[in-house]
Amino acid sequence: MDLQTIKERIAAVQGKREYLLGLLEKPDLGILRVDVNQALEELDELIDEFERTIPKTDNN
Structure with missing residues (x-):
């Protein structure tokens, strides 16, 4: 599973x-x-755990 898919699921x-x-x-x-x-x-x-593991950045 790629990072974008994980971000979509978290959203x-x-x-x-x-x-x-x-x-x-x-x-x-x-x-x-x-x-x-x-x-x-x-x-x-x-x-919280997701945000600590994959911090938000301006280019994400």
């Missing part, structure tokens, strides 16, 4: 994060709130 994952944040605003989420919070934490860790 797609970042888009899903917004959806999860929207779910947290729903009052009837119940016990699933724990799972949504866990998913957000794991996404944030994945994105």
Whole structure:
């Protein structure tokens, strides 16, 4: 897998994060709130690790 494909997939994952944040605003989420919070934490860790490994540059 080339770097551009990885960057595209990470961008797609970042888009899903917004959806999860929207779910947290729903009052009837119940016990699933724990799972949504866990998913957000794991996404944030994945994105942070990617950005530490492949830093953004002006030419990327």
